[in-house]
Amino acid sequence: DSGVTQTPKHLITATGQRVTLRCSPRSGDLSVYWYQQSLDQGLQFLIQYYNGEERAKGNILERFSAQQFPDLHSELNLSSLELGDSALYFCASSVRPGQLNEKLFFGSGTQLSVL
Amino acid sequence: DQQVKQNSPSLSVQEGRISILNCDYTNSMFDYFLWYKKYPAEGPTFLISISSIKDKNEDGRFTVFLNKSAKHLSLHIVPSQPGDSAVYFCAASETDKLIFGTGTRLQVFP
Numbered sequence: 723d724s725g726v727t728q729t730p731k732h733l734i735t736a737t738g739q740r741v742t743l744r745c746s747p748r749s750g751d752l753s754v755y756w757y758q759q760s761l762d763q764g765l766q767f768l769i770q771y772y773n774g775e776e777r778a779k780g781n782i783l784e785r786f787s788a789q790q791f792p793d794l795h796s797e798l799n800l801s802s803l804e805l806g807d808s809a810l811y812f813c814a815s816s817v818r819p820g821q822l823n824e825k826l827f828f829g830s831g832t833q834l835s836v837l
Numbered sequence: 838d839q840q841v842k843q844n845s846p847s848l849s850v851q852e853g854r855i856s857i858l859n860c861d862y863t864n865s866m867f868d869y870f871l872w873y874k875k876y877p878a879e880g881p882t883f884l885i886s887i888s889s890i891k892d893k894n895e896d897g898r899f900t901v902f903l904n905k906s907a908k909h910l911s912l913h914i915v916p917s918q919p920g921d922s923a924v925y926f927c928a929a930s931e932t933d934k935l936i937f938g939t940g941t942r943l944q945v946f947p
Contacts, residue, residue: 764843830879
């Protein structure tokens with residue numbers, strides 16, 4: 723158990739809908755990262771937050787947004803969903819940013835299926 | 838543009854033999870490299886890392902080699918065990934981003 727909690731584990735929805743994925747980092751970790759794993763695409767970095775502030779952005783679509791709350795949990799919002807958004811979404815946490823020689827701790831992911 | 842590439846999607850190795858997983862990168866600014874291991878229905882877990890100022894790091898059965906001139910790193914697992922069967926991701930760090938490759942599925946058979 724990594725200590726990172728993601729909910730829900732599975733999500734099935736229709737095109738055009740909006741969903742929210744939730745992540746609780748490990749106790750004491752201030753930094754949260756979101757990754758998307760599509761078939762054969764590896765882990766694509768989406769966005770990173772540190773202590774409530776956006777720290778780095780990757781290939782995140784404009785239809786996607788995220789935030790980190792004062793209690794350090796994070797939510798990833800996906801709107802106007804398309805079939806191609808079907809993927810496994812991972813959240814990871816670390817103590818602080820810019821120290822990526824430190825390992826990230828990953829949750830078990832949310833499997834999103836857009837039908 | 839894939840900055841971290843794992844060109845072998847799968848690898849099959851006999852138990853007790855050496856497994857060699859390869860990774861190539863394009864960005865010379867990467868300063869740290871990591872390997873993560875992923876079992877089905879679980880998130881990736883950290884395995885081993887190497888700083889760009891080193892060329893080798895060893896941890897038990899796992900050794901990572903870095904060739905900066907070739908922009909290439911490899912993970913050696915010796916001896917391979919059935920429990921090593923998983924997907925292995927190579928990753929490289931650039932400031933606050935950790936860029937992952939597409940993964941290599943390793944199967945270790947008896």
